Amino acid sequence: MRTLSVDLGTRSYPIHIGPGLRNRRDLMAPHIDGRQVMIVTNQTIAPLYLRDLVATLDGFEVSTSVIADGETYKNLTTMETLIENLLRVPCDRKVTLVALGGGVIGDITGFVAGCYQRGVPFIQIPTTLLAQVDSSVGGKTAVNSALGKNMIGMFYQPRCVIADTDVLHTLPARELSAGFAEVIKTALIRDRQFFDWLEEYAQAVLALEADALTRTIEQCCRIKAAVVSEDEREQGVRALLNLGHTFGHAIETGLGHGRWLHGEAVGAGMCMAADMSVRSGLLDEASRQRIESLIRSAGLPSRSPGKIDQARMLKLMRVDKKVEDGAIKLVLLRAIGDALISGEYDSDMLVATLESMREESSTA
Amino acid sequence: MRTLSVDLGTRSYPIHIGPGLRNRRDLMAPHIDGRQVMIVTNQTIAPLYLRDLVATLDGFEVSTSVIADGETYKNLTTMETLIENLLRVPCDRKVTLVALGGGVIGDITGFVAGCYQRGVPFIQIPTTLLAQVDSSVGGKTAVNSALGKNMIGMFYQPRCVIADTDVLHTLPARELSAGFAEVIKTALIRDRQFFDWLEEYAQAVLALEADALTRTIEQCCRIKAAVVSEDEREQGVRALLNLGHTFGHAIETGLGHGRWLHGEAVGAGMCMAADMSVRSGLLDEASRQRIESLIRSAGLPSRSPGKIDQARMLKLMRVDKKVEDGAIKLVLLRAIGDALISGEYDSDMLVATLESMREESSTA
Numbered sequence: 001m002r003t004l005s006v007d008l009g010t011r012s013y014p015i016h017i018g019p020g021l022r023n024r025r026d027l028m029a030p031h032i033d034g035r036q037v038m039i040v041t042n043q044t045i046a047p048l049y050l051r052d053l054v055a056t057l058d059g060f061e062v063s064t065s066v067i068a069d070g071e072t073y074k075n076l077t078t079m080e081t082l083i084e085n086l087l088r089v090p091c092d093r094k095v096t097l098v099a100l101g102g103g104v105i106g107d108i109t110g111f112v113a114g115c116y117q118r119g120v121p122f123i124q125i126p127t128t129l130l131a132q133v134d135s136s137v138g139g140k141t142a143v144n145s146a147l148g149k150n151m152i153g154m155f156y157q158p159r160c161v162i163a164d165t166d167v168l169h170t171l172p173a174r175e176l177s178a179g180f181a182e183v184i185k186t187a188l189i190r191d192r193q194f195f196d197w198l199e200e201y202a203q204a205v206l207a208l209e210a211d212a213l214t215r216t217i218e219q220c221c222r223i224k225a226a227v228v229s230e231d232e233r234e235q236g237v238r239a240l241l242n243l244g245h246t247f248g249h250a251i252e253t254g255l256g257h258g259r260w261l262h263g264e265a266v267g268a269g270m271c272m273a274a275d276m277s278v279r280s281g282l283l284d285e286a287s288r289q290r291i292e293s294l295i296r297s298a299g300l301p302s303r304s305p306g307k308i309d310q311a312r313m314l315k316l317m318r319v320d321k322k323v324e325d326g327a328i329k330l331v332l333l334r335a336i337g338d339a340l341i342s343g344e345y346d347s348d349m350l351v352a353t354l355e356s357m358r359e360e361s362s363t364a
Numbered sequence: 365m366r367t368l369s370v371d372l373g374t375r376s377y378p379i380h381i382g383p384g385l386r387n388r389r390d391l392m393a394p395h396i397d398g399r400q401v402m403i404v405t406n407q408t409i410a411p412l413y414l415r416d417l418v419a420t421l422d423g424f425e426v427s428t429s430v431i432a433d434g435e436t437y438k439n440l441t442t443m444e445t446l447i448e449n450l451l452r453v454p455c456d457r458k459v460t461l462v463a464l465g466g467g468v469i470g471d472i473t474g475f476v477a478g479c480y481q482r483g484v485p486f487i488q489i490p491t492t493l494l495a496q497v498d499s500s501v502g503g504k505t506a507v508n509s510a511l512g513k514n515m516i517g518m519f520y521q522p523r524c525v526i527a528d529t530d531v532l533h534t535l536p537a538r539e540l541s542a543g544f545a546e547v548i549k550t551a552l553i554r555d556r557q558f559f560d561w562l563e564e565y566a567q568a569v570l571a572l573e574a575d576a577l578t579r580t581i582e583q584c585c586r587i588k589a590a591v592v593s594e595d596e597r598e599q600g601v602r603a604l605l606n607l608g609h610t611f612g613h614a615i616e617t618g619l620g621h622g623r624w625l626h627g628e629a630v631g632a633g634m635c636m637a638a639d640m641s642v643r644s645g646l647l648d649e650a651s652r653q654r655i656e657s658l659i660r661s662a663g664l665p666s667r668s669p670g671k672i673d674q675a676r677m678l679k680l681m682r683v684d685k686k687v688e689d690g691a692i693k694l695v696l697l698r699a700i701g702d703a704l705i706s707g708e709y710d711s712d713m714l715v716a717t718l719e720s721m722r723e724e725s726s727t728a
Binding site: 115118 | 447
């Protein structure tokens with residue numbers, strides 16, 4: 001097991017990474033203050049891992065909430081259901097929530113934990129690669145509005161993150177690829193050597209070879225923890241973690257949440273950001289090709305869906321948290337491993353990127 | 365104009381109190397970072413004060429959201445409507461929300477501000493006595509669940525509070541009395557001299573005599589600001605501000621939100637807390653009588669509704685944020701001006717209080 005720390009003063013917390021951790025009571029118990037625990041998971045994960053986790057937490061008063069699987073359920077309606085489940089037990093404000101699942105479960109459980117009785121503790125047990133390398137670390141919680149992704153949420157840190165690499169063996173290949181998009185993103189913004197390594201070992205990671213997998217998760221968590229420790233509330237450097245996300249969120253909202261996986265939309269979004277970066281004279285074409293090639297080799301899309309036209313993409317991108325006083329701020333690349341935030345690009349270039357980076361549309 | 369400060373480090377903010385402040389652009393503009401402002405108010409307040417406030421904010425991009433009046437609308441459905449209003453503009457994360465209204469408007473606007481794009485600034489312009497003396501100060505935001513009051517929310521501080529005493533002249537007498545309940549509460553927990561003064565000047569305050577009114581609001585805000593500065597997230601002393609509220613929330617939920625005003629439920633709740641305090645040997649009977657007498661003289665109920673029986677009250681009280689590991693923590697009184705939190709009372713005494721402090725029930 002490897003243990004990293006997210007350093008946030010009194011709200012610092014550990015990230016444990018390794019095989020077989022999901023039922024390590026010794027890792028969880030120190031973070032449970034009261035007698036009550038509510039595990040939140042989904043209908044896909046519950047049959048696989050819920051019973052063992054309940055048994056692991058024997059001695060606490062454990063309740064469970066199983067919600068439908070998918071981004072489409074990450075909304076205020078599901079949030080209210082979870083709150084009512086807590087109130088029916090009834091759980092008091094010493095209850096600890098446990099998020100057992102991927103990014104959707106982590107985001108909504110974190111938000112419920114942050115809001116229930118104005119805040120109760122929670123533990124992340126991420127079960128997807130995406131959640132293990134990215135979304136479970138850093139305290140971003142949210143649900144979607146029909147009008148925009150992650151528009152309702154808060155910064156609320158977990159008490160600990162337990163990334164059990166064993167659970168990835170039950171993850172569908174498509175989800176593994178989607179998670180790998182965030183791995184590529186992490187390397188792209190901050191770590192050229194890691195990117196070089198990924199070019200060599202991507203297939204090993206996707207084949208879940210133990211050493212490559214652990215190294216990947218650890219390196220991503222290390223970078224994310226450093227960024228979050230430096231800038232918890234995204235006033236500065238943390239915004240770099242949104243590389244590809246402004247494009248990606250527009251794709252997700254435009255298609256309807258859940259049609260493309262988040263990581264798939266981010267994959268296409270990173271290719272679009274790289275294209276914009278070349279057009280803006282920031283990035284060289286050879287690097288752009290390497291980026292696109294790695295993204296494709298992971299089985300991810302490299303273009304936005306043909307059915308969303310350029311004008312619609314632009315409109316969707318305007319409803320993004322990175323918009324300030326009307327300007328869409330984009331994360332662009334100067335080089336592999338070196339990203340910047342820019343609001344001062346030529347808007348014609350953005351239009352050109354949106355036009356040229358659409359799939360050949362037979363579905364328009 | 366009097367100005368106090370809530371001292372919370374980088375999140376400190378001023379409270380301005382006085383006549384004619386609601387249209388003082390100079391008090392608001394320093395707290396508006398971007399170009400966009402969304403004013404949230406209700407259908408009762410909008411015809412009275414909204415147009416002038418929009419004119420005051422001329423030069424900003426001002427949007428307005430007018431919701432139905434009443435506690436019954438303080439829920440996630442209204443919250444989602446407000447979020448969608450923001451997204452339709454679209455407002456970015458530099459938008460500033462302005463809460464123009466009573467406790468309901470302040471609570472829900474603060475919660476929306478805390479959650480929209482993970483947090484945008486907001487300004488409180490409280491228009492009820494209750495909001496001016498209590499709920500607009502201190503950063504408690506929330507909406508209700510059908511299963512419990514204020515169960516969904518967060519601590520999120522405003523940028524400033526502007527208490528315009530002029531607006532109280534349009535407030536119905538019943539609402540004025542309800543606000544006075546929180547005035548009495550503030551004196552009871554921390555300031556015996558203020559209580560003595562209230563016994564003499566209650567009718568002058570309720571008649572809106574300018575000096576008595578300003579002194580009352582200022583003293584309540586001073587005490588509240590001190591308590592909040594000491595204990596922002598209610599780990600200790602701040603919980604004393606809940607005197608009468610565990611009983612009161614049970615009454616509000618039991619009757620259905622909005623049947624009794626919050627202050628009315630707190631009025632009855634404080635009489636019940638005083639009764640418990642006497643039964644527990646903490647408070648003398650003469651003090652209890654003075655408390656009940658002042659509460660009655662303000663036109664507030666001093667008993668719980670006859671239609672909620674003792675068993676139901678107890679069940680409702682168990683769904684309260686002051687419950688920890690099963691024990692209902694109550695705020696009790698040792699003397700006028702001296703409160704304590706107790707989880708170690710005789711539960712028979714609580715049952716006796718609930719039995720004896722019900723209205724004679726012809727409505728059972």
